[in-house]
Amino acid sequence: MSDARTPEDHERALERGRLLFAKPCTYMWSADSVADLPPDDLPEVAFAGRSNVGKSSLLNALVGQKALANVSQTPGRTQKLNFFDLDGRMRLVDLPGYGYAKVSKSAVDAWTQLIEDYLRGRPSLRRTLLLIDARVGIKESDEAALTVLDEAAVATRVVLTKIDKAKAGELADHAAGVEAHLKAHAAAFPQATPTSAHTGAGMAELRADIAELLVA
Secondary structure, three states: OOOOOOHHHHHHHHHHHHHHHOOOEEEEEEEOOHHHOOOOOOOEEEEEEEOOOOHHHHHHHHHOOOOOOOOOOOOOOOOOEEEEEEOOOEEEEEOOOEOOOOOOHHHHHHHHHHHHHHHHHOOOEEEEEEEEEOOOOOOHHHHHHHHHHHHHOOOEEEEEEOHHHOOHHHHHHHHHHHHHHHOOOOOEOOOOEEOOOOOOOOHHHHHHHHHHHHOO
């Protein structure tokens, strides 16, 4: 959300986000090829990141459900594009994680190609949330993802996850490092959003940011 907002605008945006994510959100569709994608008739927000960054936990926290998206202790379990319907107004799309998976290279290559094809050729994709572990910062695979998003001209919001598990100095250093990297990426917003699926920190802001996409 814009830093130029008045306090009243900010509160209204937070309320729009709260109301949107208080609505039902249900599993809709899984696709393992471009041919399997659902019709692109609603705005979509995609969630991307390394396999152990906490995408499923963040999705569950956003919608206030414990098991909408599968949470696994084994990185790399999400192997398809999973679509979730939010009140018939928007879709949330959980992309396969990158950077780790105990599967064949050919399978990883197929997921990577599917993600890139989706990002580059989906008219209804309004924004991608690229999740970065606040304890780790940007890795080479994240830089590659940002480059793909630049090439696809997909507006990208970087979200720092697991801030409750990061030490204060560590969090500040990694956040500053992430935002320095973002200056080189035209599709990315300049500021990262810090969040914790465990404590709920940053969730209201993230809901408001997503809900803003539905405001005419």
